[in-house]
Amino acid sequence: MKLDGVGRLHQQVYRALLGEILGGRLTAGERVPSTRDVATLLKVSRNTALLAYEQLLAEGFIIPRSGAAGTVVAAVLPPDGYVARPITRPGVARPGRLSAAPTLAAVGDRFVKSARACARELGLPSLTWELAPPTIRYDFRPGRASFGDLPYALWRRLLNARARDARVIDLEYGPPGGRRELREAISARLRRLRGLDADPDNIVIVNGTQQALDLICRVLVNPGDRVLMEEPHYTGARCAFMAAGVELVFSPVDDHGMRVPRTGKGRRPFRLAYVTPSHQFPTGAVLSMERRLRLIAWAAREGAFIVEDDYDGEYRYDGPPLQALTGMDRAGCAIYVGTFSKILFPALRLGYLVLPTPLVEPIVATKAIADTGTSALVQLALADFIAEGHFDRHLRRTTASNAARRHALTAAIDGVFGDRATVTGASAGLHLLMWLKGRRGGVIRDVHERAERAGVGLFTVDPFYATPPEKTGILLGFAPLMPADIREGIRRLAGALK
Numbered sequence: 001m002k003l004d005g006v007g008r009l010h011q012q013v014y015r016a017l018l019g020e021i022l023g024g025r026l027t028a029g030e031r032v033p034s035t036r037d038v039a040t041l042l043k044v045s046r047n048t049a050l051l052a053y054e055q056l057l058a059e060g061f062i063i064p065r066s067g068a069a070g071t072v073v074a075a076v077l078p079p080d081g082y083v084a085r086p087i088t089r090p091g092v093a094r095p096g097r098l099s100a101a102p103t104l105a106a107v108g109d110r111f112v113k114s115a116r117a118c119a120r121e122l123g124l125p126s127l128t129w130e131l132a133p134p135t136i137r138y139d140f141r142p143g144r145a146s147f148g149d150l151p152y153a154l155w156r157r158l159l160n161a162r163a164r165d166a167r168v169i170d171l172e173y174g175p176p177g178g179r180r181e182l183r184e185a186i187s188a189r190l191r192r193l194r195g196l197d198a199d200p201d202n203i204v205i206v207n208g209t210q211q212a213l214d215l216i217c218r219v220l221v222n223p224g225d226r227v228l229m230e231e232p233h234y235t236g237a238r239c240a241f242m243a244a245g246v247e248l249v250f251s252p253v254d255d256h257g258m259r260v261p262r263t264g265k266g267r268r269p270f271r272l273a274y275v276t277p278s279h280q281f282p283t284g285a286v287l288s289m290e291r292r293l294r295l296i297a298w299a300a301r302e303g304a305f306i307v308e309d310d311y312d313g314e315y316r317y318d319g320p321p322l323q324a325l326t327g328m329d330r331a332g333c334a335i336y337v338g339t340f341s342k343i344l345f346p347a348l349r350l351g352y353l354v355l356p357t358p359l360v361e362p363i364v365a366t367k368a369i370a371d372t373g374t375s376a377l378v379q380l381a382l383a384d385f386i387a388e389g390h391f392d393r394h395l396r397r398t399t400a401s402n403a404a405r406r407h408a409l410t411a412a413i414d415g416v417f418g419d420r421a422t423v424t425g426a427s428a429g430l431h432l433l434m435w436l437k438g439r440r441g442g443v444i445r446d447v448h449e450r451a452e453r454a455g456v457g458l459f460t461v462d463p464f465y466a467t468p469p470e471k472t473g474i475l476l477g478f479a480p481l482m483p484a485d486i487r488e489g490i491r492r493l494a495g496a497l498k
């Protein structure tokens with residue numbers, strides 16, 4: 001019997017004894033060496049040996065016998081394949097017999113394959129949204145808000161107050177569809193600012209857009225169903241639909257947003273369309289009013305649902321935010337998805353769905369089974385943040401600072417590239433798309449490297465296409481950068497592209 005040198009001493013003793021039992025060297029009914037003997041043999045204190053015994057007793061591997069019989073090995077051992085408590089030191093193999101890759105269920109297999117495929121498209125080793133803090137000064141990574149603008153001290157105070165004053169009900173399991181306080185605060189905002197008459201009972205709180213998409217897929221689509229997506233498109237959504245095993249049909253995006261397909265005779269109808277109407281990801285196009293109406297009519301004809309992902313449409317610079325498409329739907333086919341990732345920060349993992357009434361129960365039931373509900377204290381702090389007016393104030397302030405950064409960016413592009421570049425999607429959101437004239441498409445590796453050497457983070461649009469375009473498009477996120485850095489970054493970018 002030997003210690004394996006990994007983790008705390010009493011855990012090592014526990015594993016050494018467990019190894020004797022599972023290895024058959026100590027058999028059922030046999031007396032276990034005394035804690036004193038074990039302590040002497042393994043050169044540990046008696047207390048350490050006692051702790052290991054207590055764990056084996058608690059887990060039922062050994063049982064106390066009265067009198068001189070002492071402690072013996074239990075007659076009924078766990079079945080084959082029992083995995084002993086994991087060893088905590090990284091890089092050390094864990095004991096247990098399940099070492100070969102298991103055969104996955106069809107769903108698990110699709111999830112793994114979809115995640116791998118999407119990661120490959122994004123040039124990542126595995127699927128993650130995790131970002132290393134930028135080490136590059138002029139980092140034009142799209143879609144990031146400016147953390148420097150966050151009223152973080154205020155957020156911390158609200159979170160603290162909710163934790164300090166928590167009632168028992170706040171510490172219990174909450175309603176799977178989300179706390180009423182937050183649903184009411186969101187409802188009031190949507191009514192005022194997005195033209196969406198959303199009853200709090202039709203709102204479901206989720207862990208970000210990604211969970212919203214997963215729940216929608218589980219509830220509404222079967223493998224093989226047809227789903228319409230924009231081309232180019234948001235990879236997070238594509239990945240969720242791939243994992244659901246649907247047939248994806250891409251429709252091109254132009255200056256007026258996604259083209260609405262005709263309803264063809266004899267074709268299998270679509271089940272769902274996923275769109276980003278307020279600021280198409282990644283082109284930034286705004287879905288025109290005519291196309292909004294056509295899309296709603298199309299969905300009614302197809303018997304399809306529309307999923308409206310409104311991830312950053314609240315940032316609008318040339319006028320008030322556009323009404324949500326869902327607000328125009330009278331047929332009950334539109335589902336609105338909102339997130340706090342862009343206006344606050346993505347680590348919140350908070351978003352919401354506005355659902356047609358018949359979908360509320362299925363989505364809430366699925367959420368209840370998936371995770372029982374989203375963290376209550378964070379929901380309550382966010383409800384306070386919205387109800388006390390901080391959210392709107394923060395949005396007003398950041399809209400002004402983002403507008404100045406966007407202006408610096410468009411002016412710099414104009415000054416440096418002139419008519420060699422055209423810009424789309426600058427009227428809203430946190431990024432725009434710059435198309436370079438006369439350049440063949442493709443992820444131009446040497447340009448990426450040259451840009452990086454010049455201190456510029458360069459992100460081409462290609463990974464967001466199913467079929468990459470012939471021309472070169474560069475996504476430029478501007479929210480976290482100061483205007484002077486934006487100007488310098490664009491100057492350096494032009495140098496790297498020469």
Ligand SMILES: Cc1ncc(COP(=O)(O)O)c(C=O)c1O
Pocket residue numbers: 143207208209210211234236276281309311338339340341346350351
């Ligand atoms: C189109 C789109 N939708 C949604 C999100 C946000 O997702 P989540 O709410 O899961 O953070 C992003 C983030 O980049 C996005 O680009």
